[in-house]
Amino acid sequence: GENVEQHPSTLSVQEGDSAVIKCTYSDSASNYFPWYKQELGKGPQLIIDIRSNVGEKKDQRIAVTLNKTAKHFSLHITETQPEDSAVYFCAASRGGGFKTIFGAGTRLFVKA
């Protein structure tokens, strides 16, 4: 069945360092890959997404890369700040109106 694997489950970095979270997906028909950030006591919030016709997308300190052949995609956060501490979920879907399958999440700690 459809599956999204996410690594690592926990990541601790020093403020100012970079953080990288990696995911793989199994459904070859997936063409939309969003990333969500969940802060304590809140629902997940979309922070960036990428579609399968694009290999890389950047938004300020956040970037996502996609390797459709290998079914890998990654989230890169540069110059991390304490407020980046949260749980990050990668996800995959077949596009608008389809269900989204989420990875298990990565708990990111940014130490000041």
Next chain:
Amino acid sequence: DSGVTQTPKHLITATGQRVTLRCSPRSGDLSVYWYQQSLDQGLQFLIQYYNGEERAKGNILERFSAQQFPDLHSELNLSSLELGDSALYFCASSVNRDRARGYGYTFGSGTRLTVV
């Protein structure tokens, strides 16, 4: 405020009982999705409705059911509750009539269900 409203925020009930969770999607969104998040777990897809019709089903127990009404709000019904049903239940919406909004989901703040 994300625009997706979930009520109640907290619910404590006894085993064997039945509860109803409510979700109002973001204005104009046609699709509603329900997810279950257990302690320190990921988001497990339960069910999706699109414009009133069931669109996709995940690992939803037979004791659970949902529906989407003509005004597009949705309800998730959980019956014969067991201790293991204790979790956060999230509703998300997407697929806006304004296609410029993209494919991403907007999540509500969740309903925390505790079964005692």
